[in-house]
Amino acid sequence: MGPQMVVALSWSWRRVRVDPLTGSLHAEDRDRGGNAAELAALEHALRLADELDGRVLAVTVGPVAAEEILRTALAAGAHEAVRIDRDDQLEPGSLAHNGADTAKAIASALHGRAPDLVLCGDRSADGGTGTTPAFLAARLGAAQALGVVKLESNGQSLLAHRRLDGGSREVLRLPRPAVVSLEAAGVRLRRASLPAVLAAQKATIPAIPAEPHRHRPTLPARPLRPRPRELPAPAGATAHDRVLELTGALQDRTPPTVLGPLPAAEAVDELLGYLHRHGYISGETP
Amino acid sequence: MPEKSSVDAVVVGAGPAGASAALELARAGRSVILLERGPFPGAKNVYGGVVYGRVLDEVLPGWWEDAPVQRWVTRRSTMMMTPTQALTIDFRTEDWGNAPYNGMTTYRADFDAWLAGKAVDAGAQLVTSTVATELLRDAAGRVVGVRTDRPDGDIRAELVIACDGVNSFLAKQAGLLPQTDAEQHTLGVKETLALPRKTIEERFGLSGDDGADFEILGCTGDISGGGFLYTNRDTVSVGVVLSLTGLAKSGRRPEEVLADLKAHPAIAPYLRGAELKEYSAHLIPEGGYRSMPPLTTDGLLVAGDAAAMCLAAGIWLEGVNFAIGSGLAAGRTAAEAIATGETSRLTGYRKRLEDNFVLTDHKNLQGAAHLVLSERVQQQYPRLLCDFAQEVFTVRNPEPKPGLGKLFRRTAARHGVRLRQLAADAWAGFRIFG
Ligand SMILES: Cc1cc2nc3c(=O)[nH]c(=O)nc-3n(C[C@H](O)[C@H](O)[C@H](O)COP(=O)(O)OP(=O)(O)OC[C@H]3O[C@@H](n4cnc5c(N)ncnc54)[C@H](O)[C@@H]3O)c2cc1C
Numbered sequence: 049m050g051p052q053m054v055v056a057l058s059w060s061w062r063r064v065r066v067d068p069l070t071g072s073l074h075a076e077d078r079d080r081g082g083n084a085a086e087l088a089a090l091e092h093a094l095r096l097a098d099e100l101d102g103r104v105l106a107v108t109v110g111p112v113a114a115e116e117i118l119r120t121a122l123a124a125g126a127h128e129a130v131r132i133d134r135d136d137q138l139e140p141g142s143l144a145h146n147g148a149d150t151a152k153a154i155a156s157a158l159h160g161r162a163p164d165l166v167l168c169g170d171r172s173a174d175g176g177t178g179t180t181p182a183f184l185a186a187r188l189g190a191a192q193a194l195g196v197v198k199l200e201s202n203g204q205s206l207l208a209h210r211r212l213d214g215g216s217r218e219v220l221r222l223p224r225p226a227v228v229s230l231e232a233a234g235v236r237l238r239r240a241s242l243p244a245v246l247a248a249q250k251a252t253i254p255a256i257p258a259e260p261h262r263h264r265p266t267l268p269a270r271p272l273r274p275r276p277r278e279l280p281a282p283a284g285a286t287a288h289d290r291v292l293e294l295t296g297a298l299q300d301r302t303p304p305t306v307l308g309p310l311p312a313a314e315a316v317d318e319l320l321g322y323l324h325r326h327g328y329i330s331g332e333t334p
Numbered sequence: 335m336p337e338k339s340s341v342d343a344v345v346v347g348a349g350p351a352g353a354s355a356a357l358e359l360a361r362a363g364r365s366v367i368l369l370e371r372g373p374f375p376g377a378k379n380v381y382g383g384v385v386y387g388r389v390l391d392e393v394l395p396g397w398w399e400d401a402p403v404q405r406w407v408t409r410r411s412t413m414m415m416t417p418t419q420a421l422t423i424d425f426r427t428e429d430w431g432n433a434p435y436n437g438m439t440t441y442r443a444d445f446d447a448w449l450a451g452k453a454v455d456a457g458a459q460l461v462t463s464t465v466a467t468e469l470l471r472d473a474a475g476r477v478v479g480v481r482t483d484r485p486d487g488d489i490r491a492e493l494v495i496a497c498d499g500v501n502s503f504l505a506k507q508a509g510l511l512p513q514t515d516a517e518q519h520t521l522g523v524k525e526t527l528a529l530p531r532k533t534i535e536e537r538f539g540l541s542g543d544d545g546a547d548f549e550i551l552g553c554t555g556d557i558s559g560g561g562f563l564y565t566n567r568d569t570v571s572v573g574v575v576l577s578l579t580g581l582a583k584s585g586r587r588p589e590e591v592l593a594d595l596k597a598h599p600a601i602a603p604y605l606r607g608a609e610l611k612e613y614s615a616h617l618i619p620e621g622g623y624r625s626m627p628p629l630t631t632d633g634l635l636v637a638g639d640a641a642a643m644c645l646a647a648g649i650w651l652e653g654v655n656f657a658i659g660s661g662l663a664a665g666r667t668a669a670e671a672i673a674t675g676e677t678s679r680l681t682g683y684r685k686r687l688e689d690n691f692v693l694t695d696h697k698n699l700q701g702a703a704h705l706v707l708s709e710r711v712q713q714q715y716p717r718l719l720c721d722f723a724q725e726v727f728t729v730r731n732p733e734p735k736p737g738l739g740k741l742f743r744r745t746a747a748r749h750g751v752r753l754r755q756l757a758a759d760a761w762a763g764f765r766i767f768g
Contacts, residue, residue, distance in 0.1 A: 078444075239484060240484065241484055241485040241486040242461070242464070242482055242485070242486055245484065246367075246461065249461075
């Protein structure tokens with residue numbers, strides 16, 4: 049039997065209007081759905097399934113209307129679909145924290161199944177944090193590959209082509225299980241046949257209840273700024289000297305600190321220490 | 335194993351005509367596929383903004399409870415314009431703001447999706463993002479279904495109802511409509527402009543869910559046509575309707591004509607500070623009764639704009655209610671024909687339309703488009719009436735007030751309007767509208 053794959057399709061607000069005065073969010077229900085990257089992920093999964101005799105399960109977290117995206121997946125050839133029944137409110141808190149909650153909902157819905165691959169789009173259209181795959185990987189104890197533009201099999205293993213900065217590419221051999229975030233690059237979802245569209249409309253889609261979204265506070269709207277420090281007035285005799293003193297031009301500067309290469313955890317400690325020393329964060333470092 | 339695509343009827347186009355036809359068929363217990371090329375019904379549709387819903391009373395009693403209404407039209411103004419003047423007949427009534435209501439402004443994306451939803455609730459299968467590309471025929475030439483642009487996309491059906499709108503590709507393929515007929519079409523261009531709800535209410539003198547509907551004559555320069563301005567909750571839609579041949583001859587761009595209307599001193603104050611949300615353009619079949627194609631052929635019925643059933647008669651620009659009326663009639667006829675197996679004889683369709691407002695109104699008003707689009711009604715009369723109003727209301731003391739009759743004759747003479755011609759047009763108008 050070929051790989052067991054799960055494709056996570058979002059039910060996002062694709063266009064959100066922000067009221068510049070009140071900060072309130074508005075979107076049309078009609079404008080909800082997946083995005084090109086997720087549909088590309090689905091297409092990759094279907095191709096692998098065709099080639100390796102695998103199975104594709106399409107999953108979404110959303111209200112009944114979200115069945116539409118699952119029916120699209122079924123019509124295109126997904127073998128199964130599951131909806132996790134939860135309707136997130138359109139408010140900054142849920143958009144910002146959606147990744148963790150969505151991943152939790154999907155992971156618990158997969159309970160008992162051990163997918164070889166979980167495919168996601170690289171980011172949803174609304175929250176756009178791109179964090180769902182990372183949280184999913186953590187919950188499933190899976191490896192994670194980001195920025196993937198192509199998935200293929202070389203007979204023994206699955207290969208993920210990653211896009212790196214500066215036009216470079218990297219090819220990863222994926223361990224199983226793995227969570228892969230795909231970009232909408234060069235692949236479009238196949239056009240479903242008419243009989244398949246009609247059959248998908250009639251398919252029963254199981255719904256699994258999900259915990260409601262946990263309400264979490266959001267960050268304040270204004271960026272965090274350290275308090276201004278009081279400085280003595282420049283003492284130079286001429287305006288030119290005072291400007292030089294104020295701007296610090298022609299003076300020796302603190303050279304940039306080059307740390308490392310360090311392990312990630314130590315690098316983070318160093319960075320946090322720096323921000324702390326310079327007053328960007330206060331109190332206990334987390 | 336996916337099912338074979340074979341149904342009792344296939345309806346092409348999920349506009350108001352198609353949704354209504356599918357609703358009737360589904361309610362009659364027929365299997366029906368409603369095909370729509372857009373990603374959802376109404377995604378691609380353009381109109382001015384007012385729907386008259388009376389036609390729905392019978393099929394969706396109390397439709398106003400859940401229809402996606404923007405505003406109920408309680409103010410209807412007919413405006414005659416010259417580049418610097420405007421004479422308006424302004425009518426308002428509280429009655430239209432109460433159930434069962436007269437007209438509503440609504441967005442087509444909402445309205446069409448809502449109406450198609452009713453068909454789906456009744457059992458129709460809506461298939462979106464799918465284009466009907468061809469009629470399927472049997473050896474005898476009878477229409478037996480449609481081909482779509484999807485793989486394995488043929489749908490075989492007892493009957494096909496073409497509701498694919500103006501320029502109907504299916505009616506043309508069936509040989510019912512000519513391939514081109516610019517004379518019978520106008521181009522509608524429209525902008526949707528955002529304004530705060532409160533501003534709209536202040537400027538148009540509205541409150542609550544009340545709405546205004548302005549129909550405008552004499553606003554399209556030397557191109558025959560007309561204009562409109564409608565209020566939604568927090569947008570207004572403003573547009574012009576232009577004769578295709580006149581537009582081509584003028585060498586002007588349609589958006590220029592619309593820009594002129596927006597800048598007119600009688601319109602600009604309503605729109606000040608508005609933000610452009612959307613620009614759209616669409617053809618309108620304005621030929622009316624005289625340009626209607628045969629409405630059926632063996633295995634096919636045509637409804638709505640596809641059968642030129644949009645009523646464009648100067649003070650009326652109504653297409654949605656006619657599309658719904660004809661769609662319902664087509665659906666009923668099709669359901670009966672399928673039940674009796676008489677799918678070749680579809681004469682009941684025309685009879686139904688003649689018995690209700692669709693063909694009765696079109697027949698009665700058949701000369702209207704010709705009259706309304708005539709040079710006199712388009713150019714001379716608005717100028718004459720605006721100048722006459724100006725003369726009447728200009729106070730010239732110490733000169734004594736002139737008699738109105740004399741004033742009118744003098745103004746008419748100045749505009750080269752012969753009173754006999756005016757009387758003849760008034761009589762023609764009376765015969766058409768009277
Ligand atoms: C600028 C303008 C202003 C107007 N103002 C008003 C107004 O205020 N009030 C009013 O009542 N009427 C108005 N009308 C007229 C009104 O829009 C039409 O008469 C009405 O929409 C006709 O409905 P219909 O269902 O016949 O066609 P449409 O509404 O055009 O619907 C046709 C449907 O068929 C689909 N389709 C087409 N071809 C295919 C295919 N091959 N396969 C699948 N699907 C297909 C289209 O996507 C569309 O959804 C206006 C029109 C215009 C252009």
